[in-house]
Amino acid sequence: MIDLHSFYQHISNPDHPLEPYVEALRKAIEQSYTPNAHGDEKIWQSIVEQLPSLSGSTDLSGDTVSVRGDCNIEQRQALKQTLLQLHPWRKGPFELFGMHLDTEWRSDWKWQRVLPHLGELRYKNILDVGCGSGYHCLRMAGAGANSVVGIDPSLKFLYQFKAINHYAKVDNVHLLPLKSEQLPARMQCFDTVFSMGVLYHRRSPFDHLDELKYALKPGGQLVLETLVVDGDEHTVLVPGDRYAQMRNVWFLPSAKELLRWVERTGFIDAKIVDIDTTQLEEQRSTEWMHFQSLVDFLDPDDNKKTVEGYQAPTRATIIATRGR
Numbered sequence: 131m132i133d134l135h136s137f138y139q140h141i142s143n144p145d146h147p148l149e150p151y152v153e154a155l156r157k158a159i160e161q162s163y164t165p166n167a168h169g170d171e172k173i174w175q176s177i178v179e180q181l182p183s184l185s186g187s188t189d190l191s192g193d194t195v196s197v198r199g200d201c202n203i204e205q206r207q208a209l210k211q212t213l214l215q216l217h218p219w220r221k222g223p224f225e226l227f228g229m230h231l232d233t234e235w236r237s238d239w240k241w242q243r244v245l246p247h248l249g250e251l252r253y254k255n256i257l258d259v260g261c262g263s264g265y266h267c268l269r270m271a272g273a274g275a276n277s278v279v280g281i282d283p284s285l286k287f288l289y290q291f292k293a294i295n296h297y298a299k300v301d302n303v304h305l306l307p308l309k310s311e312q313l314p315a316r317m318q319c320f321d322t323v324f325s326m327g328v329l330y331h332r333r334s335p336f337d338h339l340d341e342l343k344y345a346l347k348p349g350g351q352l353v354l355e356t357l358v359v360d361g362d363e364h365t366v367l368v369p370g371d372r373y374a375q376m377r378n379v380w381f382l383p384s385a386k387e388l389l390r391w392v393e394r395t396g397f398i399d400a401k402i403v404d405i406d407t408t409q410l411e412e413q414r415s416t417e418w419m420h421f422q423s424l425v426d427f428l429d430p431d432d433n434k435k436t437v438e439g440y441q442a443p444t445r446a447t448i449i450a451t452r453g454r
């Protein structure tokens with residue numbers, strides 16, 4: 131079962147900005163998550179319980195989130211075989227006791243693109259919407275955040291985090307089984323809210339931007355990263371059935387149009403800080419994610435296009451401030 135006890139304990143503290151929302155969060159989580167309602171949850175739980183007993187020291191400062199400590203060959207082998215059962219591992223990389231967990235995504239590349247534009251994360255209370263395995267949440271903790279809440283509706287990713295944190299033991303990062311639309315309304319308490327790789331999954335992008343705005347305290351910082359297409363401030367692509375083989379893709383604006391959406395939502399000082407076409411080396415199949423990956427989603431004769439003939443995946447990052 132997802133461990134919520136330590137989360138409630140952590141925020142039930144008059145100094146914690148989430149303290150006024152303990153009950154609202156409890157209710158929201160109860161509505162979205164019933165332990166073991168997902169038929170595979172018991173299996174994921176037993177995988178975490180089978181992890182070999184090892185202890186080490188955690189390093190959140192490098193590109194690879196690492197736990198280092200003594201481990202013999204048999205233990206390393208058992209660790210690998212146990213963690214492989216939580217396939218597919220999409221977001222990382224991680225290293226545990228000398229074992230490199232080579233995820234589908236080099237999520238460290240995204241972090242390197244975003245980090246120089248964030249200012250100080252130290253002492254901040256952060257929300258990461260669509261956190262996946264929690265790799266970026268751990269990097270935020272490594273950058274000195276006071277607390278990080280990651281939310282993601284995909285329970286398997288939350289179990290991946292549970293497995294990593296079984297060893298990393300980072301106690302100020304909590305992952306919750308929630309979608310952003312299920313967050314209590316108008317929490318207005320986070321210093322920084324990240325939404326990376328989520329907006330294009332939403333049928334209603336302005337509702338998503340509103341959710342991010344009202345999770346932030348006045349003056350707080352939004353970090354928004356999403357798929358974009360080339361074009362001017364009047365350009366938006368709504369793909370047909372699929373985009374790069376994904377079915378759940380709705381709105382791909384140009385970066386300029388995205389900036390306009392952010393401003394129309396009421397954010398101020400909005401800036402495009404990065405536009406980047408995803409490289410084949412950044413998203414690829416590995417031993418830890420052996421399904422198809424980016425190379426299979428692109429036109430084999432022209433890597434600038436998806437198999438459907440659209441512009442190949444390009445992502446923009448916008449930083450903005452919630453007005454006071």
Ligand SMILES: Nc1ncnc2c1ncn2[C@@H]1O[C@H](C[S@+](CC[C@H]([NH3+])C(=O)[O-])CC(=O)[O-])[C@@H](O)[C@H]1O
Nearest residue numbers: 259260261262281282283284309310326327328331
């Ligand atoms: N409504 C929603 N609310 C919250 N999470 C959602 C929602 N819909 C989907 N997700 C979750 O958002 C994540 C999107 S991946 C980005 C991961 C990370 N942020 C990254 O930037 O690497 C996409 C990508 O590969 O970029 C998945 O884990 C979904 O379960």
